[in-house]
Amino acid sequence: MLAQTAPSATDPLRILADVFGYAAFRGAQAEIVDHVIGGGDALVLMPTGGGKSLCYQVPAIARHRAGAGVALVVSPLIALMHDQVGALEEAGVHAAFLNSSLDGRDAERVERELTSGRLVLLYAAPERIASPRFLAQLDSLHARGLLSLFAIDEAHCVSQWGHDFREDYLNLDVLHTRYPGVPRVALTATADALTRADIVERLQLEDARVFISSFDRPNIRYAVVEKDNARAQLLRFIGDEHEGDAGIVYCQSRKKVDETAAWLNAEGIPALAYHAGLDADVRRRHQDRFLREEGIVMVATIAFGMGIDKPDVRFVAHLDLPKNIEAYYQETGRAGRDGLAADAWMAYGLADVVNQRRMIDESPAGEEFKRGQRAKLDALLALAEAHDCRRVRLLAYFGEPSTPCKPHQNACDNCLQPPATWDATEAARMALSGVYRFHQHSGKRFGAGHLIDVLRGKATEKVSQNGHQGLSTFGIGAGIAEPEWRAVLRQLIALGHLRAEGEYNTLELTETSREVLRGGVPILLRRPSATAGRGSRGVRRSGSGRGGDKPPPRELDADALARFAALKAWRAEVAREHNLPAYVVFHDATLADMAAAAPASLDALGQISGVGTKKLEAYGPEILRVLEGRAGRTAHEPPDQFA
Structure with missing residues (x-):
């Protein structure tokens, strides 16, 4: 049972606004956050960029404020831990990581913070979770009621059917068996039904609620x-x-x-x-x-x-x-x-x-x-x-x-x-017949390039050496261009009607080849494009440009463009001082909103999406000075000391 505190301190929307600077949750975030704060287990499938981290960071803050202690986040990469911890500290949330990048003294400092219960979130690699020393520390916290939740990021790594299987993730079932009362949330951006079932079984999440967001990335x-x-x-x-x-x-x-x-x-x-x-x-x-x-x-x-x-x-x-x-x-x-x-x-x-x-x-x-x-x-x-x-x-x-x-x-x-399409059924039959004739002629197998030469009637040295100009399939596909033949063979192999074997990828028929040869399997292919070698559209997209002079993520007038450039230059200096990526300080979209609104007070600046309370306190006066220094100037003027 969580201790009772002032409702505003643990209110998820209040945390979202004060800490992260956002006015509202997106999609299923609010429902997930409420479920986890209430002590429920969850499996969350949400696309990259959909806001998965908020689904455990907000509950971790709320439960910590209610006296439940530290949240443990299982994370697979050192760089990710570093950046997420840096971003949380920038937002005023006490977080840390334990991994091999720390020396003994720093690791001991983090462990003291962990056992004290002062940490809100601790990030650790799956390899560390199963170590006796670390489990002993978790045991101590659990006995004192100071384990608030477990978040297992990149949860597809636990599944043999997933695309990034990591054996160390198999040890994470210990979190359920050893600490059954602590809520767990497993998160991933990609998992089909088979992988989801495997995650549930391996992490013992049979009673967890499953939240599946749209997988669409419309941008x-x-x-x-x-x-x-x-x-x-x-x-x-x-x-x-x-x-x-x-x-x-x-x-x-x-x-x-x-x-x-x-x-x-x-x-x-x-x-x-x-x-x-x-x-x-x-x-x-x-x-x-x-x-x-x-x-x-x-x-x-x-x-x-x-x-x-x-x-x-x-x-x-x-x-x-x-x-x-x-x-x-x-x-x-x-x-x-x-x-x-x-x-x-x-x-x-x-x-x-x-x-x-x-x-x-x-x-x-x-x-x-x-x-x-x-x-x-x-x-x-x-x-x-x-x-x-x-x-x-x-x-x-x-x-x-x-x-x-x-x-x-x-x-x-x-x-x-x-794309234009064409009926390649007859061409597929010709290709399979060619492979059959090779075997019938000499019992040998040949690769795709040689088969295409024979089908197109090209009298190469290899064709002559093997006597293939005398085959009934020699030249029967002369009217089909080489790119189209390659597409036919690619599709036949993709569908399992041909198999490429050995060091030289020689072709042989499969169990299903006979049905294609009989004409019982229609093959419809896209016709190779005349511009296949070009980019995907051939014109510059909005938002692209030279790295040092990218347009902002929204339309800005000349004065606002000058403010945007000055803000980016200021942000770069702050990021260098703090040894963080620039986007951890503020995203481009937040800077663009600042440049467009040109707030003249801290209260007005605090209304910008992405500006939380801690960042407003830390950077607000500097941002206002930057904005004031660019007032009335055009985008063609240099940004003074921020150049």
Whole structure:
């Protein structure tokens, strides 16, 4: 039973306004917050940028004020802990983290704060939770009634079906068995029905309320292009639409990450590499630069990104196919966390399908797990090959009905420019016949490139050496262009009607090939675009620009633009002094509102969304001086001492 205090101190709306500077909760936040404050368990599925952290931070503050002690937040990344703790301290909430970045003296200081009950929130990695020393500290707090709640962030990591499984998360059931009266809230941005069921079972959340928000990210535009010199396509995409913007480029291998980052730098785009093969100190420096500087492109494997809180990532690009839709959704969701227009762009080709299929087939996992992974890959391939609305398909995967994109600036590529389609059923039969004739002729298997040459009637040296110009399939597909043939083979492999095997990805028929050969399986494909190598729209989007001169997130007149520039310069100085990313001090949207309203008093400044009580006390007078110093000036004048 929580101790009774003044109602205003524990009122969630009061906390939201005073601490975080927001007037109202969004979506299901209010219901979740009330449920957790009341001591209930919850499983929360909410998209990246949807405000998951408030769902446990507000209850933690309310319960702490009511005498319930500290909230423990299980977080998977050191950088995320650092930034969230920094943001809470900026807002006047006493928080700390315990992880390997602390030396012995600092760790002891945090532990003293923990055992004293003064901390409101403590962030810790899952590895630490199961340690005897840490559990003993939690035991002591629990015995004194000073454990207010447990928040398990990135909860999909507990599931073998999730896309970021981490074995250390399996130990978190100890929180329920050892401290059964302490409410728990598990949060994730991505989990299909199978993953959700696994989370519930592994974390023993059978009695928890499940809150599922819309998975739609309406500010993100999804686009997939056929691979045709992917580097050149990426360069055009960034140059046409995101010059000077912060972005993330995902690659499958460490080698490709290093090479792509070096190439982008050579092309004049500031880029950094991130993967598990780099020294830990290098990874930390690169991540810090990405979070704190504008206009950096991070080229990374999936080792980078979970929990990244940078709001102004304007694009996420994939040069290789992700493993499944959950991974794709989670990775693309790192764009546009501030709600402004952002792009999810992917270059996709035949080799991607072959590689992902092979990785599943060669995995040492059990056959049941492999079947599950193949089904997840099939769903992603269907999204990539789709010629209808990508947003509808993406949301349908998570069980959310929707309607096609409206023709606005963030519509998916298929809705913006509906692709032409063609009936490839006969072409598919020709391709499978070609594979059959190879085997019948010599018992050998050949790759996609050679098959296409034979079907198109190209008398190459390899064709002549193998005597394939005499096959009945030689030249039967001469009227079909090579890109279309590659699309046919990609689709046949994606659907499981062809299989690529071995080091050279040679093709062989499968159990379902016969039905296609009989003409019983219709194959409808999108026709390769003549502009497949270009960006997803080919014109600059609103909000893009050079990193040092980005437009604000709303329309401002000349005087307001000058105030916005001065505020950004002031914020950069504060962020450097506090060793925090600039957005932790204030988001761009908050600065833009300040610049537009030009408040002349602390009371007026306190009405701006995102300005809480502590930040008003700490920065209010300085902000008013900055605004007053820019009064009546134009955007073309230099911002004086803030330049």
